[in-house]
Structure formats: structure tokens, C-alpha cells
Amino acid sequence: MAILVVAEHDNETLKDATHKTVTAAIAMGGDVDILVAGKGVKDVCAEASKITGVRKVIACDHVSLKRQLAEAMQEVIVPLMDDYDALLAPDTTTGKNFMPRIAAKLDVMQISSITGVESADTFVRPIYAGNAMATVQSSDATKIITVRPTAFAAAEEGGSAPVEVIADPSGSHRSEFVGEELSKSDRPELTAAKIVISGGRGMGSGENFAIIEKVADKLGAAVGASRAAVDAGFVPNDYQVGQTGKVVAPELYIAVGISGAIQHLAGMKDSKIIVAINKDEDAPIFQVADYGWVADLFTAVPELEAELAKAGY
Amino acid sequence: MKVLIPVKRVLDYNVKVRVKSDESGVDLANVKMSMNPFDEISVEQAVRMQEAGTATETIAVSIGPDKAQETIRTSLAMGIDRGIHVKTDAEVEPLAVAKILKSIVEAEGIDLVILGKQAIDDDSNQTGQMLGALMDWPQATFANTIEKDGDNLTVGREVDGGIQTVKVSLPAIVTTDLRLNEPRYASLPNIMKAKRKPIDAKTPEDFGVDIAPRLSTLKVAEPAGRSAGVKVEDAAELVAKLKDEGVI
Numbered sequence: 206m207a208i209l210v211v212a213e214h215d216n217e218t219l220k221d222a223t224h225k226t227v228t229a230a231i232a233m234g235g236d237v238d239i240l241v242a243g244k245g246v247k248d249v250c251a252e253a254s255k256i257t258g259v260r261k262v263i264a265c266d267h268v269s270l271k272r273q274l275a276e277a278m279q280e281v282i283v284p285l286m287d288d289y290d291a292l293l294a295p296d297t298t299t300g301k302n303f304m305p306r307i308a309a310k311l312d313v314m315q316i317s318s319i320t321g322v323e324s325a326d327t328f329v330r331p332i333y334a335g336n337a338m339a340t341v342q343s344s345d346a347t348k349i350i351t352v353r354p355t356a357f358a359a360a361e362e363g364g365s366a367p368v369e370v371i372a373d374p375s376g377s378h379r380s381e382f383v384g385e386e387l388s389k390s391d392r393p394e395l396t397a398a399k400i401v402i403s404g405g406r407g408m409g410s411g412e413n414f415a416i417i418e419k420v421a422d423k424l425g426a427a428v429g430a431s432r433a434a435v436d437a438g439f440v441p442n443d444y445q446v447g448q449t450g451k452v453v454a455p456e457l458y459i460a461v462g463i464s465g466a467i468q469h470l471a472g473m474k475d476s477k478i479i480v481a482i483n484k485d486e487d488a489p490i491f492q493v494a495d496y497g498w499v500a501d502l503f504t505a506v507p508e509l510e511a512e513l514a515k516a517g518y
Numbered sequence: 519m520k521v522l523i524p525v526k527r528v529l530d531y532n533v534k535v536r537v538k539s540d541e542s543g544v545d546l547a548n549v550k551m552s553m554n555p556f557d558e559i560s561v562e563q564a565v566r567m568q569e570a571g572t573a574t575e576t577i578a579v580s581i582g583p584d585k586a587q588e589t590i591r592t593s594l595a596m597g598i599d600r601g602i603h604v605k606t607d608a609e610v611e612p613l614a615v616a617k618i619l620k621s622i623v624e625a626e627g628i629d630l631v632i633l634g635k636q637a638i639d640d641d642s643n644q645t646g647q648m649l650g651a652l653m654d655w656p657q658a659t660f661a662n663t664i665e666k667d668g669d670n671l672t673v674g675r676e677v678d679g680g681i682q683t684v685k686v687s688l689p690a691i692v693t694t695d696l697r698l699n700e701p702r703y704a705s706l707p708n709i710m711k712a713k714r715k716p717i718d719a720k721t722p723e724d725f726g727v728d729i730a731p732r733l734s735t736l737k738v739a740e741p742a743g744r745s746a747g748v749k750v751e752d753a754a755e756l757v758a759k760l761k762d763e764g765v766i
Contacts, residue, residue, distance in 0.1 A: 305647035314732035495747035
């Protein structure tokens, strides 16, 4: 069996989600290759070739792939699938965007956001916002799968797979990139951070997130938010942790002023340690928290910051 | 511009999900069902385009049992012109849904299909993209803003890093994200008016689409639970516990 993994990257660095997707591919058994599709991706290819267990890296370097839009990715990947039995990509907004197009072109039913590999054709995936886990078996000849990176350990580095460059695509499509507004932050990326501190509706305003940010800076943590906080306009959409936002599984997750709607829990309940700070002692978040602190967040969070400072953080 | 809006009847988002004790699926007997919330956002978008004069006709389609008609009626009460009900009691996977939608798009001469980015039951997030590939149309998924400019749509997309803006030329596929709009409530006169709007009755066979599933569900289980831990009284106690755990 031959498996192709599509690399997650920003044309400069390879994202950890790729390493985790490789782990899922290796669990299926067979030869694993990585496709790096982008523009100016030489460094990304070099990083990908170091992942242990990878047979080769396929590079497609073309201006039409700079943003990895779905139509351009489809054009590159569909012809490659003659040589593969399975295609895997992380279930990031990039992977979610292009993968079903490839599945439809190959007349295959995609298996979305898997969290477990039972065998080469059987997988576990969350349904109903993570309130149920379905075990599904695919009867399609080719498997098209998106992988939830938080559910898999990252494959290690230490290999030196060869890089093979393939022909340029035509690059002619009816969709084009216009621009982007990406959140700029010196803090770690939400999905890769070891510690995440998130604020909810209880924060009351975007300005109030400053008290959370101070704690985040002490701990080297990423800052997230519940859907309620994003919908209220306190913070941008890319802060959202939850089933329809980002799924995170850090070592430590601190939920501040978050009641704990099912939608939010689905995005963070695989965290190792969960701390909840909320003044409502009946808030559902306390049912999943390892450490609960019933307190007004506007006094508790500054106290936490001061205590961390005292402890030398 | 003729707009098609697929709508799905799903377990209401406020209902607690219960896994059946024999692990064969989720218990859907005698529970409240509603329109998939993302589809409500699609319906609202289409109605707004019609009100703005950019959409000339809006058609809602639902694939499902008899009761899927109620979901179509809800969209008609929100302002959609007419409905198509593709009746089946079988569970239809996104790939088969996309094939049925392709037939409807071609038969009706549709210029724009607006779909919810995912249904909150199977959480697949596939149908819109699959339809895009089957039609060879461009797509703009996870829409946060949509503007029509001649034969193009400029769409702000919710992506992991923030907002990405793309331009697609019509005909095209758009899938909607949470913050595109706030769907309206249907007024009583509009609910009455919706009862007289036409709904075409079809079956998957009418479109020659094989809906046999490609995936078989072997079991549906409860997720691994977490239990409530301990309460702390102050910051000093919390910091001490987190140090003991080795996470800070």
C-alpha cells in the first residue's frame, strides 16, 4: 500500500500537523510519501525529508500553489493518485477546503477528521460535535482522509528522504487570492501551544482580554476564546476553540469566564490538565476541569498573574 | 442570478446527544429536529441577495424523509421562493448528496449554490467542495463576508490564521461560516404565506444517482469521559497544584 500525505506549511516552515498526519499514515501501514505543494518551498521540502518513516518527498513549486487554494491543489493531486491507495491531510482550514474536491473527482467518500486508525480501512471519528465517536469502515478502493492532528503524536525527525520535483501545473483557475488579514502575535500558535488560556463571554469586552494576555505572557501560552466571545466581537475568529473552530489538546488549558458549552468542550476536552475559573459554580465547565476555581475572574486572573510572578515566572 | 440552497434536517443543536446503548448510533427517536444552523445562515444570505436584487430566484432543496419538508417550509417562511424535496429514508452521504445536487443545478440552470460549511450531525464538511469538483466550479468555503461585483463574488473566508479574501467567477459554490449573518425569525404572515409556496417532490432515482453508502458505521460510542476534579480556593493553591502536575 502507498500513502500520500499532503504537507501543511506556509511556504517557509513545515507545520507540526504534517508530522502528526504522518503518524496516522504509518498506522495504516505501507509506504508514506509527502507532497509539498506551494511556492518557494525548498526549505519546507528539506524539513519534510527529515521526518522518520517517509519514503520520498514530492515537490510541486508553482505560483498558483502559493495559497494552496482548492482548485489548484486539486489539479496537482488528482493525477498523482494513480500511484496511491490513500491520501491524508490535516483537517486544518486548508485541508478541509481542498480534500473533498479530490474525493469527488475520484468518486470516493471522504472520511473527515479521524482521531484513530483501527486498520487500513477502518477509522474512528467524532460526530455530533464530539458527543459521539463513530467507527467507520470504507469500501472505496482509494481512501481520502483528513486527520485531526491533536489526536496523534508527531512523527520524529531523523530521516533523509529524497526530494522529487514534479512538473508545473497549468495554474489557470477561476478563483484567485485577493488578500489576507492574519492575526499577528508573538505568542505561540493556538494549535501548537503547550499551554492555552482562553476567555469567554464572561470577559465582557475585548479590552478585558488584556488580563488574560498578561498571564499568557508569563507562561508562554497561546490565547484562545469561546465562540460566545468571538461572536460578541471581543476577539477575531481565529481565536475560536471549539468543534467549528480550532481543536486544541495542550498540556494545560485554562478556561476563564467560559461556561462550557458542548461546542467549546469538543475543542479542548483532550487537553491533559484543564483549569476553570468561573464565578458560577454550576457552570458545566467545572464537570471537565481537573482544577476548578469558583471566583470572579476580574480578581482571580490578576491574582494568578501575581502568584506566578512571585513564583518566578 | 438563480441561487440554490441545500438544507438539512438535523438533531436540534440544543438537544443533548444520546448514544444508543447497543452502540448502533445516536438516539433520534422523539427528539426535536431543526434546520442545520449553518444552512439557516445560507438561507439568510440567499434571501438578503434577493432583497438586494442580486438574486432573481431562490430554491431550497432537502434530501431526506417526509419530515424534511418541514425544513424546506422553514426556509420558505424565511423568504426562499420554492422548494425541492428529494425523498428518501436512507442516510445519504455527502458524495451522493453532491451528485443529486449536481443534477438539480444542471436542470434548474443554477448560478450560485450556497451551502452550510458542515452539518452538525455528521460534521463532514464535504458537500460544497464535492459539488464544486463535480461541476468544475470554483469555490469559496467558510464565508464570513460575500460581495457580488459583476460576474464575480469576493468572499472573506474564515481560515486558521485569520481572514483570507478570494475572488471567484460565477457560477460558483459558497459555503457559509458562523459569522456571515444572523438568520431572521420567520414572521407569522410569512409562515402562512410559505404554506402556499410550491415544493416539488422527487426521489434519488429521478436523478439516476446511486445513494448506496461507501462507509459503513461499525459502532457509535460515547466519547471518553472526563470527571470533575478538585476545587481550589486561591491562586497560591492553583499554582502549587499546576507545579505538582509539571505543566507549568
